[in-house]
Amino acid sequence: LPRKIVPPKPPGFDAEVWLDATAPALGLNIDPDWRHGVLAHLSVAAAMAALVAETELDTRVEPAPVFRS
């Protein structure tokens, strides 16, 4: 059950380093009062992404969105 709710932390991703590098480049100002919350959510996103990445996907699997002209 815990794995269901809180995925394991992925190795090799440092949320603080990532946020400090990307936020200014994207024009985002992270107020010091918000930093803890933003980092927490970014860490969860990293864990979620790592969980998704565990699944081996065939090279030819397309993304889900479909465009119709």
Added chain:
Amino acid sequence: MIDATADCVAISEAVRRRVVRASDLVEACIARCRAANPRLNAFTEVTAERARAEAAAVDRTLEAGGDPGPLAGVPYAVKNLFDVEGLVTRAGARITRDDPPAQRDATAVHRLREAGAVLVGTLNMGEFAYDFTGENAHDGPSRNPLDTQRMSGGSSGGSAAAVTAGLVPLALGTDTNGSIRVPASLCGVFGLKPTFGHVSRAGTFPFVASLDHVGPLARSPRDLALIYRVIGGPDPRDPVSREIDSGACGLEAFDAAAPRVAVADDYFDVSDLPEAARAVAAVAGALEAGDRSVTVPDAWRARAAAYVITAVEGAQVHAANLRSRAGAFDPDVRDRLLAGATVPASWYVRAQRFRRHYVERVSALFESVDVIVAPATPCVAPLLGQKTLIVGDAEVPLRPNLGLYTQPISFAGLPVVAVPMDTGTALPIGVQLIGPPGSEATLVAAAERLLRLGILHDPDDGIDVAPAGSVENRPVAQRTAEGD
């Protein structure tokens, strides 16, 4: 008597048979909304002028011998992210308050109006729909009518509260990761999240384009069927909308052959959550699932992928405001959007590719089963302000985990009917009836079967029947002669 307990079908029949006037109904409805709203905070705006005009038009059509449509005189309200002509579309935010008023109605609102329904107001919601609680830093929380110290659930919290309290028999909501099913579960009403693309999102404030759905919350399964037929189907304004088999969702479907039913296990096992476990078992027993169970493959990864897609697409909707005035967001939403704005593209594309893979695997489940039964929420309505949830021996954050069981299902775009179950306390809990794409008729029929078996939570439990809230069934001619 048509009172706050009546569903849409009953109201429409009474109006069409001219035993009650739409104009009288709407006055009673407006009175109920205004009387109850200080306690519930469900409405952010009561559109009395528009409601009176729409109701009068229904009455005029009937007096002239015309057909006002299948929802003649039915009062309803919409989550305040639906465009309503002449109103600012709030989407639960402060940032939107200075936006220009909507130039036209959202497609679903337009279709309800064409069917004779009467819009009485717009409803409170979690900011930009990024919410499962119904709490809102700007407007205050929508409160659960069954216990006003508790959450309505979100993000369509005002929608569920308004229907539960009998203020309106129908409310529209949206569901990206569970925002119809979670509040339906916590407030004890029926909710339909249709197949992805079956109801147009045009004219709604977007949250996550890949995952957003529009659907109804109502007081009966037959109302879900009726509303789905009215608002569903293709719309040139929504590129993912498509044809629906609306004929298959008629009331005759209620007597169709019993579906093959199985209980979702593994990720959806709720042995540690007694209220949810009892509710799932009761539904499974009533629908004769026996010992059949199915494993939704990779459900926890589906939830994870939905989380990543939500974070990225949600943030991009608000990219400009996150740069220029992030402090104006609800703090609970702001931090998630700021985090989402920095998520790398590789995580996002991987999640979208996983979605394709997942949908194909989930589709295979329906070769051997028609309806999958799963919990809607891990718990009954939490107290307002509650931050954590106890699951077995673990204490986990409440806010994201209210959608634990809804998120992997909407990620596959599957239709779901949420049905309310009793827990032995005043607080109900919902159960999801899940089917393959396009199976809305089967799911509504299964819900109706449960209703007829008498095992569901009684939606009338949430109603304060106020004297102002009822309209006697008397012939219109008689009432007119009496001068009222």
